[in-house]
Amino acid sequence: MSDKPVPARPIVDLRSFTPARVALGRSGASLPTKPLLDFTLAHARARDAVHAAFDAPHLAAAVRALGLAVTEVRSRAADRTDYLRRPDLGRQLDAGSTAALAESATAPCQLAIVIGDGLSAAAIHAHGLALLQSLRRRLGEGEAVVIGHVVVASGARVALGDEIGAILGARMVLVLIGERPGLSAPDSLGAYLTFAPKPGLTDAERNCVSNIHKAGLSYDEAALKIAWLVREGLARRLTGVALKDESADRAPRRIGTALPE
Structure with a gap:
């Protein structure tokens, strides 16, 4: 082995590997002006995303144009303030939505998709429809999985999908x-x-594919992982901690050869 020391790489090189705020420099005991302004702008954008209005009717119309059955619902959170202060209200449908959803439920289905604003309506507006289109293509490959219903939900938390799926x-x-x-x-x-x-x-009973955006996971990469988890979950009749993402290593088992109850 060589005794020659490994040359140190400047910390500024880290910027090419991560969007994290590293090697920002220093002006006296403070940050330089540009990094400080960049941080302030990023913070403002994050706050705006949390409070942005959700255009559910426009999104529902766009999904309907794809030929999918769509129902609009909302949670029990009366407004954004309610939603942020009472997470429990975002996990339950309001009475009118429960009735409307029950009326639209014609027959059991393999897969229902809920598109909800969550903590960033901006994310749904920017990526929701494109991801849905990419996922629809992936689900149609090989042993097709049929999307039975799409629900556009306002004031939604993740667990709202449990009640929607059950109905x-x-x-x-x-x-x-x-x-x-x-x-x-x-x-x-x-x-x-x-x-x-x-x-x-x-x-613990869910699987998650996160960080889907232009600088993160692409629509097709995300759709590939989601479609794999859908097929494998349907075949094994489970999701959550017992189901690991192995989409890069092997094809999912056939849904028709599911494990016994």
Whole structure:
């Protein structure tokens, strides 16, 4: 082995590997002006994303144009203030939405998709429809998985999908939702999958594919992972901690050869 020391790389090189705020420099005991202004702008964008209005009717119309059945619902959170202060209200449908959803539920389905604003309506507006289109293509490959119903939900938390899936009689529910904005990604989208949805389930019974945005996971990469988890989850009749993402290593088993109850 050579005794020659490994040359040190300047810390500024880290900037090429991460969007994190590293090697910002210093002006006396403070940050230089530009990094400080950049931080202030990122913080403002994150706050704006949390409070942005959700255009549910426009999104529902766009999904309907794809030929999918769509129902609009909302949670029990009366407004954004309610939503932020009372997370529990975002996990329950209001009475009118429960009735409308029950009326639209014609027959049990393999997969129901919920598109909710979550903590960043900006994420849904920017990426929701494109991800849905990419996912639809992936689900149609090989042993096709049929999307039985799409629900556009306002004031939604992830667990709202459990009640929606149960009403629709879905074997699995997929929730596409705006994630909590960060200082480098105010429009990050998350996807949560739950087999046999029903109220009262915990996060341990879900799978998550997160960080879907232009500087993160691409639509096609995310759709590939989600479609794999959907097929494998339907075949094994489970999701959550017992189901690991091995989409890069092997094909999912056939849904028709599911494990016994």
